[in-house]
Amino acid sequence: MNSQELARRVRIDAVRMVHEHHASHIASALSVVDILTVLYHDIMHINPQNPNMPERDRLVLSKGHAGVAIYATLAEMGFFELERLDQYYSDGSVFSGHVSHKGVPGVELSTGSLGHGVCVAVGMAFAAKRSCKKHRVYAIVGDGECDEGAVWETALFAQQYRLGNLTVIVDHNKMQAMGTCEAVMNLGDLAEKWKAFGWHVISVENGNNHDQLRKALQSTDDELPTCIIANTVKGKGVSFMENNLLWHYRDPQGDAYIKAMQELGAEDIYA
Amino acid sequence: MRNTFVSGLEKLAENDDHLFLMTGDLGFGVLDGFAQKFPERFINAGISEQNMVAVAAGIALEGNSVYIYSIGNFPTMRCLEQIRNDVCYHNANVKVVSVGAGLSYGQLGMSHHATEDIAIMCALPNMKVFSPADPQEAIAVLEEVHRLKGPAYVRLGKGREQNIHADMPVENVYDAQEIKDGSDACIFATGAILSEVITAADALGKKGVSVKVNSILSIKPIDEQVVWNCGKQYKWVFTVEEHNVIGGLGSAVAEVLASMPDNRARLFRIGMQDQYSSIVGSHDYLRDYYGLSAQKIEEKILTVMGMRS
Numbered sequence: 387m388n389s390q391e392l393a394r395r396v397r398i399d400a401v402r403m404v405h406e407h408h409a410s411h412i413a414s415a416l417s418v419v420d421i422l423t424v425l426y427h428d429i430m431h432i433n434p435q436n437p438n439m440p441e442r443d444r445l446v447l448s449k450g451h452a453g454v455a456i457y458a459t460l461a462e463m464g465f466f467e468l469e470r471l472d473q474y475y476s477d478g479s480v481f482s483g484h485v486s487h488k489g490v491p492g493v494e495l496s497t498g499s500l501g502h503g504v505c506v507a508v509g510m511a512f513a514a515k516r517s518c519k520k521h522r523v524y525a526i527v528g529d530g531e532c533d534e535g536a537v538w539e540t541a542l543f544a545q546q547y548r549l550g551n552l553t554v555i556v557d558h559n560k561m562q563a564m565g566t567c568e569a570v571m572n573l574g575d576l577a578e579k580w581k582a583f584g585w586h587v588i589s590v591e592n593g594n595n596h597d598q599l600r601k602a603l604q605s606t607d608d609e610l611p612t613c614i615i616a617n618t619v620k621g622k623g624v625s626f627m628e629n630n631l632l633w634h635y636r637d638p639q640g641d642a643y644i645k646a647m648q649e650l651g652a653e654d655i656y657a
Numbered sequence: 658m659r660n661t662f663v664s665g666l667e668k669l670a671e672n673d674d675h676l677f678l679m680t681g682d683l684g685f686g687v688l689d690g691f692a693q694k695f696p697e698r699f700i701n702a703g704i705s706e707q708n709m710v711a712v713a714a715g716i717a718l719e720g721n722s723v724y725i726y727s728i729g730n731f732p733t734m735r736c737l738e739q740i741r742n743d744v745c746y747h748n749a750n751v752k753v754v755s756v757g758a759g760l761s762y763g764q765l766g767m768s769h770h771a772t773e774d775i776a777i778m779c780a781l782p783n784m785k786v787f788s789p790a791d792p793q794e795a796i797a798v799l800e801e802v803h804r805l806k807g808p809a810y811v812r813l814g815k816g817r818e819q820n821i822h823a824d825m826p827v828e829n830v831y832d833a834q835e836i837k838d839g840s841d842a843c844i845f846a847t848g849a850i851l852s853e854v855i856t857a858a859d860a861l862g863k864k865g866v867s868v869k870v871n872s873i874l875s876i877k878p879i880d881e882q883v884v885w886n887c888g889k890q891y892k893w894v895f896t897v898e899e900h901n902v903i904g905g906l907g908s909a910v911a912e913v914l915a916s917m918p919d920n921r922a923r924l925f926r927i928g929m930q931d932q933y934s935s936i937v938g939s940h941d942y943l944r945d946y947y948g949l950s951a952q953k954i955e956e957k958i959l960t961v962m963g964m965r966s
Binding site for chain 2: 512513539540543547
């Protein structure tokens, strides 16, 4: 299985989970799937059989509302049984809508309140650098999340302490909870902003393209923290969800669910 | 007690390579020794408490203990959600140390007065809450929080506290420390206000009112057994704290007394009466203004016990 096939399977899992449990944030999850799957499949040093291996690379999904995407990615990667995904959103389970680490192998950090995870990831990178560990720390933030002041506090900190072992990926799908980023709180040129904060910045024209993502993720700087602005599409992979804010909230049912699964080519999995 | 605590931290760091100290750009002159001895483990996070706490959680989750140092409400309220989600939910080994308990910062004003911090920190699961009264209590608390592998809040005075425990070592920080025995009433006090309470108790003694004084270093968990015993033994129980009476020591004692089947004590909580400090004054002036000087404490106790003419 290559990263592309992994991403297809994760999208199918995610849409099914959200459909079955009437969950929200499917469009946010579809946006970030390619970033997650390229990282887990091709970039990060991990061992699904030993999720707490000390020398593993760390990943923090700071945009914790896309929990369904990381749960599905971890399951498809073999961190835990795929069947456990059925417990998502269910009474008595450990798979909350927003990411929780308790009882979920492979999840480094519980997130959900925006502007937290990326800062904790900076702390992880700082600790690794101070103890001369070789692993890398990754954090994925949403573009709307960049409204949070703490994101910029930690941007300052990471450049001050020259955390060359840190990569932050901004899932830049140009939409947030109540509208476009431009209409809600205009972030301007995000790449220029992170550059102005002293980071090594790479813009990825198509943040859902695996080759482009791989290339960017391999182009880090030894001295400076790296920020990758991944220009993604919210709802990517399901035509009627793409760039449609409704699917930040709505779960696909009836014809919408059938059409979504058809577009994702789910027939081979749920034949 | 601040300087004693920081000196103690330096000593612990000598034998613990995994101990980090972070400041939110405060502690000028106080943290120099640590910073010079352990530059790799001293971090000035700048004026950004939210990030400081989250970064501390990240460092702690990698197998370290991190002490966050700041003043007043900055390391608690400004970054409360980071303490809740990043530190406490993950049971991260982060110690929040705040200098300037209660009204310590006097004339600097209400922004620098910490009068609701105990209540807020006590409300967080996994968080232990300590409020030492003097340098000896501060060192005992430091040793205990260093031993703990999870979150703790340490509330320190600004300095110049009396050495109350000079010849009475603190053996267990979770035990109420009996400072003075008495038969008519029992006072529980926490933090540096203890010195005022002792003065008040001595004055009451001269008027024929025998008062027991207990120092409470650990508000969460609180020494339920001693509170329970006092609830059975005494007709009057008082709490004194440089903090709002809601959510602090007074509330913690009230919760224990209310759960007792055989409580005979009436409880009176002396502290800030659900108000902000809005008048300007020195620490001593403000304590007196808000009813927390030795004289005001004495008067309140006599009034409550119906012994004031």
